[in-house]
Amino acid sequence: MKRTAIALVMTLLTALPVSAESLVEISDAWARATILTSRPGVAYLTITSAAADRLLEITTPVADHVMIHDVVKVDDVRRMRHVMALDVPANRPVTLAPGAMHLMLAGLHEKLREGQKFPMTLRFENAGEISIDVAILGIAAAGPQGETE
């Protein structure tokens, strides 16, 4: 009887909806140090979600606007495409990386200096708002795992 009760509680616990926020995980968030404040910055990260979701908006106190830019290559010409909302499929990481999809930080309020970090908030359709810290790496950085210099 007691065992049945425990089993029942366990079943109920696993069946309970987990808080939506924990389904989305942001990793490897980094930005490239900038040279001129008047020029846009760039940030990259990886989004992993246990359930399908959509990234709707990104904000940061260091810039006026954060835009998702995809790089579309046609006949060897690369064009930037402004993505209004980014679909994140279930259990399939979406990686933003140099030369590919990236976050453009327009209207920087200050230079992004190597070694510092800044906060960024990502708003998802289902998971809601997630705040992260973005590490600023060197101008020649290729990613948080290893710099080219």
Add this chain to the structure above:
Amino acid sequence: MTSHNFNRLRFVRSILWGMVVLAALLFGGAYIFQASDHKQMSSGAEGTGEAAIHSDFSLTDHQGNRVTEASFPGRWQLVFFGFTHCPDVCPTTLAYMADALDRMGPEADRVAPLFITIDPVRDTPDVMAEYVGAFHPALIGLTGSEKDVAAAAEAFRVYSEKLDDDTAPDGYLMAHSGHIYLMAPDGRYQTVFREGDQSAEDMAIRVLAIMNGNTI
């Protein structure tokens, strides 16, 4: 008809057929050649040994000096077209080019690394000075009038365009190819490199091999 005459006719017939085949080859070949030539001309920055690409420009460097392709006598040129508002491809490519230069050691002095802006209105010599210095001490930033920059891009067959985008700073973005051109001291096109296609070490090795005439 004697067998001798028959043989002669067969001989003439094979000559004629031979001429038909030869004519077909010549016309076909000419057509294919023309087609591929046309394709090369229209493919813009595609770098497959086009004779048309050559170093030819008259611009202002980041120190305010008027420079042309002849301002670097005896030196090879690594040329990249980009713009400072480009947050992703340009810094990535310039950092890659700087890395390759460092890996060439003292031989890097034989190369003039040039960064030519395709956005001269916003990329003034002052902006270029601050920008190029952050990547490599040897990197030379070049800008000029829109006409002069367009002429330089034309010589290198570089494709660029302004894309209107209300959400972008100043309302436009630039599209471009991310090639780094290697040009011989006489201005002739040698090859192109692109970040992501090979490591900076491999690019350095290849540039050195070409400069030393050891191409495989």
